[in-house]
Amino acid sequence: KQEVTQIPAALSVPEGENLVLNCSFTDSAIYNLQWFRQDPGKGLTSLLLIQSSQREQTSGRLNASLDKSSGRSTLYIAASQPGDSATYLCAVIKPSGDMRFGAGTRLTVKP
Amino acid sequence: DVKVTQSSRYLVKRTGEKVFLECVQDMDHENMFWYRQDPGLGLRLIYFSYDVKMKEKGDIPEGYSVSREKKERFSLILESASTNQTSMYLCASRIPFSGSYNSPLHFGNGTRLTVT
Numbered sequence: 001k002q003e004v005t006q007i008p009a010a011l012s013v014p015e016g017e018n019l020v021l022n023c024s025f026t027d028s029a030i031y032n033l034q035w036f037r038q039d040p041g042k043g044l045t046s047l048l049l050i051q052s053s054q055r056e057q058t059s060g061r062l063n064a065s066l067d068k069s070s071g072r073s074t075l076y077i078a079a080s081q082p083g084d085s086a087t088y089l090c091a092v093i094k095p096s097g098d099m100r101f102g103a104g105t106r107l108t109v110k111p
Numbered sequence: 112d113v114k115v116t117q118s119s120r121y122l123v124k125r126t127g128e129k130v131f132l133e134c135v136q137d138m139d140h141e142n143m144f145w146y147r148q149d150p151g152l153g154l155r156l157i158y159f160s161y162d163v164k165m166k167e168k169g170d171i172p173e174g175y176s177v178s179r180e181k182k183e184r185f186s187l188i189l190e191s192a193s194t195n196q197t198s199m200y201l202c203a204s205r206i207p208f209s210g211s212y213n214s215p216l217h218f219g220n221g222t223r224l225t226v227t
Contacts, residue, residue, distance in 0.1 A: 032213050043115075043201055043218040051213065089154075091216070097208035099216065101154040 004092055006102035013080055014110050021075040021105045023090035028068045032093040035064050035075050037086045038104065044089060048075070080109045114138070115219035117202050123225045130189040132222050134202030143185035144203040144216070145169075145177065154201065160185055161207065192226045199223050 003026045013019050023033070031052045036044040048057040048064040050073070056065040063076040073090055087104040094100065118133040136143065144159040146169075156169030158177040166177050174196060178186040185204075189196055200222045206214040 034215060036218075041221070041223065043117075043220040044203075046215040046217060049213070049215045093208070093213060099156075103151075103153040 004090060004100050004102040006088075006090060006105050008105060009103065010106040010108075012108040012110065015080060015082060017080050017109075018076070018078050019080055019107070021077070021088050021107070023073040023075070023102055025071045025073075025092045025100070027094070028071050030068060030092040030094055033064075033066050033073050034091045034093070034099075035062075035073075036089045036091065038089060039086050047088075077107075080107075082109050082111050085109050115202055115204055115217050117200075117219040117222050119222050120220065121223050121225075123227065124189075124192050125227055126193060128189075128192045128226075130192050130224070130226075132187040132189075132200055132202075132224070134185045134187070134204075134219055135183050136185075136202075136204040136217070137183065138204070138217075139182065140204035140217075141182070141207045142205050143179065145175075145185065145187045146201045146203065147171070147198040148201055148221075149198050157187065194226050197224060197226045 005024045007022050034049045035047045038044045050057050050066040061078040066073045085108050087106045089104040091099045091101045115136045124130050141162045145157045146154045148154050155171050157175050158169050160166050160179040163182050176188045202219040203216050205216045
């Protein structure tokens, strides 16, 4: 069964710091990986989707990488801001089309 | 931008009531999904639908049913609400899975259901 793990569960950093969030998965036979952001009490907002043929995706200050052979993805946030405070979730898409989510990393960026 | 709208942000229901959670998307997506999210358990798939009038059980379908009579609307039904169904319910939609290339999954804002 595909397991998706996100470490750390919580992270607190001062404003302006660059940071990396980690996502690991047990079965490397995945097609895609998607990163989401969730604000308290809200739904999930899609940040980046890495296709099977890609190794990374960038959007503004966000960069996500995917290494299927090692079962890992990272989300890099440059020059963090208080508005980046949220929970970040990764999800892997299996060949069946099924999606499996990690439990998330709760990020706090202090002014 | 894709918009997935869940009809209620907060609901409070009594044990034994029949509860309907509604979800509408405006991008003609074939695939729609219902998840519940609980602290420490993450997101768990309840039911999904590949297209109109189609439905498939997810990981935790017990106590739930769904209806997809129109492409844009996917309803989750709690036949007889129980306290262990108190949770955040999230609806999502996307273009059908196509193998190695896929479109993103888009979520609604969620419905926080409390069963007393």
